[in-house]
Amino acid sequence: MVAFAALAAGCAPRTTVILLPEPDGKKTAVSVSDSRGEVVLDQPYAAVERSAFRTKPYTATPEEVRSKFGATLAAQPRREEKFTLHFAEGKDELTDESRALLDRIFAEIAARPVPDVLVIGHTDRTGSDPVNDALARQRADTVRNELLKRGLAPANVQASGRGSREPLVPTAAGVAEPRNRRVEIIVR
Amino acid sequence: MAAPAAKFGVLDMIRSIARFVPAALLLAAASLASAADIGQIKTSKGDVSVERGGATLPGTVGTRLETADVLRTGPNGSAGVTMSDNSLLSIGPNSVLALDAYRFDATTHQGQFDATLSKGSLAVVSGKIAKQSPDAMKVRTPASVLGVRGTEFVVEVGG
Numbered sequence: 001m002v003a004f005a006a007l008a009a010g011c012a013p014r015t016t017v018i019l020l021p022e023p024d025g026k027k028t029a030v031s032v033s034d035s036r037g038e039v040v041l042d043q044p045y046a047a048v049e050r051s052a053f054r055t056k057p058y059t060a061t062p063e064e065v066r067s068k069f070g071a072t073l074a075a076q077p078r079r080e081e082k083f084t085l086h087f088a089e090g091k092d093e094l095t096d097e098s099r100a101l102l103d104r105i106f107a108e109i110a111a112r113p114v115p116d117v118l119v120i121g122h123t124d125r126t127g128s129d130p131v132n133d134a135l136a137r138q139r140a141d142t143v144r145n146e147l148l149k150r151g152l153a154p155a156n157v158q159a160s161g162r163g164s165r166e167p168l169v170p171t172a173a174g175v176a177e178p179r180n181r182r183v184e185i186i187v188r
Numbered sequence: 189m190a191a192p193a194a195k196f197g198v199l200d201m202i203r204s205i206a207r208f209v210p211a212a213l214l215l216a217a218a219s220l221a222s223a224a225d226i227g228q229i230k231t232s233k234g235d236v237s238v239e240r241g242g243a244t245l246p247g248t249v250g251t252r253l254e255t256a257d258v259l260r261t262g263p264n265g266s267a268g269v270t271m272s273d274n275s276l277l278s279i280g281p282n283s284v285l286a287l288d289a290y291r292f293d294a295t296t297h298q299g300q301f302d303a304t305l306s307k308g309s310l311a312v313v314s315g316k317i318a319k320q321s322p323d324a325m326k327v328r329t330p331a332s333v334l335g336v337r338g339t340e341f342v343v344e345v346g347g
Contacts, residue, residue, distance in 0.1 A: 012331035013346040020340040031335040069342045072280035072309045075266035077230035114250040188270050
């Protein structure tokens with residue numbers, strides 16, 4: 001009977017789409033189009049159910065999401081995490097505060113079953129480009145080595161330098177800015 | 189994640205080939221290069237497999253994914269994938285998800301991502317492709333096409 005009804009309506013099984021709230025309350029939307037037109041979901045828990053016979057917009061509940069999608073959401077990979085470490089002026093030496101963070105950062109990376117780690121070095125805008133490019137790379141390599149020492153697999157950590165091209169705090173050329181002398185660690 | 193080094197290599201290669209090879213062949217080479225390693229299985233529970241070019245591989249944690257891979261879960265299965273643009277996709281039990289098309293430029297964040305959920309359930313946190321170009325990411329079901337403007341949603345087919 002169910003098979004007959006689906007057949008009569010072109011064999012398409014029911015599709016349900018629910019927009020979830022954003023953790024930080026940012027704007028979000030998904031459009032759902034089919035042969036009958038388009039529905040745009042742009043509020044938390046806005047939902048649409050498209051069956052063989054009708055397209056029904058409705059408002060879902062957290063309970064419905066939990067009961068239908070509990071196992072699916074539990075399988076979601078961990079989100080990207082970012083850490084920033086700071087360096088002494090003109091050197092590839094970590095500041096004492098940043099050095100003290102390394103163990104905690106490593107523990108967070110090691111908690112992932114298959115971590116992908118990007119280590120990106122930066123400088124402030126004192127010094128020439130060639131010097132800054134080399135220094136940024138050295139800083140990234142220093143942090144990469146610290147992570148390898150603690151037991152991270154070399155294949156999972158890529159180091160690169162961006163020189164002074166991506167200052168965290170925009171400054172004029174030649175300005176010493178401690179916040180720009182940094183290494184970013186991105187973990188996926 | 190040897191992406192930066194690998195990319196330079198590929199671009200250099202394309203540049204040097206460009207002097208004597210027609211553009212159509214170059215496009216083919218570029219799309220081949222982007223076909224590999226578009227994401228990775230980060231979580232896997234129960235019965236999970238990956239269909240690739242007629243073969244069926246176990247969908248274990250750490251498996252690197254390619255364009256046109258199809259992920260399948262059994263009645264007790266679930267799996268989670270992180271794509272190179274930082275999109276997160278997870279599927280629940282009895283699900284079939286095809287990664288039909290995927291392109292991502294790590295510099296401009298431009299790209300395209302087409303996936304099809306033919307049955308089961310899917311949760312999505314969209315990544316840089318959808319953020320850079322709304323609707324550049326699409327999820328198809330047997331009856332509908334979802335245009336992803338961001339960011340988190342769930343889809344069920346059947347049930």
